[in-house]
Amino acid sequence: MSTNGISLRVKSIDTVRGLIMVIMALDHVRDYFHITALSADPLDPGTTNPALFFTRWITHFCAPSFMLLSGISAYLSGQNKTPGETSSFLLKRGLWLIVVELTFMTFAFSFDITFKTIFLAVLWALGTSMLVLGVFVRFFSPKAILISGLVLIFGHNFFDLLKPAPGSGLDIFLGIFLTGAGRFVPRGDGGNIAFLYVILPWAGIMMSGYGLGMIYNRSFSEQKRRKLLLQSGIAAIVLFLTLRFVNYYGDQAPWSVQSEELRTFFSFMNASKYPPSLIYTLMTLGPILILLALTEHTNTKLTRFFTVYGKVPFFYFMLHFYLIHLLTMVVVLSSGYTWEQATAPELFFKFRPNDFGYNLGMVYVIWITIVLVLYFPCRWFGNYRERNKKWWLSYL
Numbered sequence: 524m525s526t527n528g529i530s531l532r533v534k535s536i537d538t539v540r541g542l543i544m545v546i547m548a549l550d551h552v553r554d555y556f557h558i559t560a561l562s563a564d565p566l567d568p569g570t571t572n573p574a575l576f577f578t579r580w581i582t583h584f585c586a587p588s589f590m591l592l593s594g595i596s597a598y599l600s601g602q603n604k605t606p607g608e609t610s611s612f613l614l615k616r617g618l619w620l621i622v623v624e625l626t627f628m629t630f631a632f633s634f635d636i637t638f639k640t641i642f643l644a645v646l647w648a649l650g651t652s653m654l655v656l657g658v659f660v661r662f663f664s665p666k667a668i669l670i671s672g673l674v675l676i677f678g679h680n681f682f683d684l685l686k687p688a689p690g691s692g693l694d695i696f697l698g699i700f701l702t703g704a705g706r707f708v709p710r711g712d713g714g715n716i717a718f719l720y721v722i723l724p725w726a727g728i729m730m731s732g733y734g735l736g737m738i739y740n741r742s743f744s745e746q747k748r749r750k751l752l753l754q755s756g757i758a759a760i761v762l763f764l765t766l767r768f769v770n771y772y773g774d775q776a777p778w779s780v781q782s783e784e785l786r787t788f789f790s791f792m793n794a795s796k797y798p799p800s801l802i803y804t805l806m807t808l809g810p811i812l813i814l815l816a817l818t819e820h821t822n823t824k825l826t827r828f829f830t831v832y833g834k835v836p837f838f839y840f841m842l843h844f845y846l847i848h849l850l851t852m853v854v855v856l857s858s859g860y861t862w863e864q865a866t867a868p869e870l871f872f873k874f875r876p877n878d879f880g881y882n883l884g885m886v887y888v889i890w891i892t893i894v895l896v897l898y899f900p901c902r903w904f905g906n907y908r909e910r911n912k913k914w915w916l917s918y919l
Contacts, residue, residue: 535819536592538826539811541833543588545894548843550582552890555851555872558880568781568789574883576789583796586645586720587728587807589836590652594672594732597656598665599739610661612917617653619918620646623841631844634852634873639714640707645840648720655726656733669734675727680801683775704775704797721798728804745819752816759809766802767791773801831898834905837919843897850889851875 554560565571565579601609624646632642659668682701687693698706699718706718738748766773775798778790794803818826832839852874855865865874881889908916 534830535815535821536595537830537833538818538821539814539829539833540589540592540836541829541831542814543585543811544832544836544839545829546582547585547589547840548847548894549578549887549890550585551844551847552893553578553883553886555847555875556854556881556889557883557886560880561875561877566789566793568786568793571789573785578883578886580792583794583803584807584811586648586725586796587799587804588811589645590649590725590728591732591735591808591811593649593652594656594729594734595736595739597653597660597729598733598736601660602740606660610657613653613657613660616918617650617657620650620653624650627841628844631841631848633871634848637714640871641710641714641716642719643717644719647718648722648725649729651722652726652729655722656729659730660733665734665737668730669737672727672730672732672734675723676731676804677801679724679727679798680773680775702775702798704795719797724799724804728799728808749816749819752812756809756812756814756816759805759812763802763805763809766805767794773805774803775800828898831902831905832894835901835908835919838904839897839901842900843893846893846897848872848874850893855879 553565559565559575563570565575568576597609597613600612604612624643625641628644628646629638629640629642630636632644633640656668659671663671679701682697685693685697685702687697695706695708697703698721700722701724703718703721707715708718710716737743738751767778770777775795776793778787778793781787781790792806794800794806796803852865855874855876856862858879860876860879864876867876870876908919
């Protein structure tokens with residue numbers, strides 16, 4: 524793992540991961556600062572505009588890319604470990620991420636000290652995917668894991684055809700594991716658990732990434748790897764366009780002809796993220812595979828900038844969410860809202876009144892500012908991790 528080739532390959536993964544995490548912050552800033560974030564769907568082809576559609580659509584690349592790259596990283600980190608050791612680490616880290624989601628991230632979302640709603644979102648998806656991957660790593664080869672992951676990606680939309688009775692056991696199971704588009708489950712104490720990310724389709728992406736890690740073995744030539752990544756990326760894009768045009772299988776929301784050609788294009792590109800459909804996965808991961816191929820030996824100021832964030836994804840993720848919400852609180856209270864208005868019981872996100880917000884241009888200004896402010900803390904933590912090989916740092 525110390526050869527120059529491996530180092531460069533890991534760097535390219537960090538670069539792409541850093542890019543998608545910078546883009547991810549745009550969506551979270553939009554959630555808290557855009558005037559229509561809580562009142563309108565930015566992807567609704569009938570009501571959106573090009574700038575707003577693109578702002579939301581480009582962030583679709585983040586979650587599946589991070590899942591894929593986490594799978595590749597899990598494979599690479601396991602090269603000097605036994606399958607049992609890799610499995611044990613993935614299981615423990617998966618549980619840790621779920622605990623963080625239930626506590627620190629739920630509070631980061633809501634700033635609600637009563638935890639009236641517990642949000643199970645990205646870290647929940649990462650954690651549960653690591654649990655699934657950890658079990659598979661213990662018993663199956665990387666090739667078998669790759670095949671299993673692809674089966675989940677390509678086959679889970681068949682379960683859309685099942686229509687169990689609402690509230691039945693099968694309905695709840697499918698909603699949490701396979702077909703759910705966001706489900707609020709009452710806790711019994713007056714609160715709710717919001718299952719925003721289903722488990723198995725995301726686990727399929729991480730498992731596929733783990734299997735893809737095989738092309739980063741020392742015995743796998745660089746030329747062959749780049750060729751395979753390019754071919755796979757192009758094939759995914761072609762298959763996305765084909766399946767989407769046929770409009771029969773692979774997405775819960777078929778596209779439709781709209782009043783204008785541009786709005787028809789919006790409908791065509793609006794693949795379902797909740798849950799991540801086959802078409803959505805192909806649309807997002809195709810370009811990422813191509814980007815991995817093209818950035819393997821790229822070393823510019825821009826790629827080094829993104830790599831700073833990509834080396835410390837957990838640190839950046841936690842820090843940026845708290846910074847965004849804290850800034851929202853300061854701005855809201857400075858804008859004339861009272862404490863009671865900013866923390867009203869009906870608000871899911873405290874200090875984010877429904878009628879608060881700015882235009883899209885200001886959202887971009889805030890986004891760029893947030894990213895730049897986090898550059899030096901992320902660079903410091905990345906250097907600290909490289910200098911200190913303490914066991915607990917592997918969980919951050």
